[in-house]
Amino acid sequence: DAKTTQPNSMESNEEEPVHLPCNHSTISGTDYIHWYRQLPSQGPEYVIHGLTSNVNNRMASLAIAEDRKSSTLILHRATLRDAAVYYCILRDGAQKLVFGQGTRLTINP
């Protein structure tokens, strides 16, 4: 499984945008980039995924670099409920998810 690198922690303020980076320099052409998050004392929750093009949904946006060696999860207007650990995961078609350490996001009121 290809490896991803994320900052251990990030901090932002409520109602401001948050950009969560992920490096995946060894990504292969068939790897999809998935993001999940885990709120305190809960199971992980799917956020978004993409292959090459930028993606938007009701939760977030995913910006993928042209060379696909990095991506950024964008929360457009963070709320206190967005405080969680965010995981960037590469999936090559295998069914299992391989979680790294993720980024712990703190939102200040």
Added chain:
Amino acid sequence: NAGVMQNPRHLVRRRGQEARLRCSPMKGHSHVYWYRQLPEEGLKFMVYLQKENIIDESGMPKERFSAEFPKEGPSILRIQQVVRGDSAAYFCASSPKRTSGVQETQYFGPGTRLLVL
């Protein structure tokens, strides 16, 4: 549509006892996955099952752990002769039948927190 259900939410066992963790997937989902999260660590894949079949058990410890997903009823993760190191949160996820070339989203349950005394 109810989400993935896990029970019990909390389980306390003494060393040497057996732990049985149950997972009911979302309605219409035929794939189940189990993950373990040790204290202050990330989630680790354990096993992937379809109805009556184990597809990938590459993350399962070789001894004491077993999993099943019978034709009827929930998936069961069974830990025999528990030790303190088994204390962790165990999460179950489910996904619908796989469509070729599609990356199916996994939907997670709230987890079972196992404490071994």
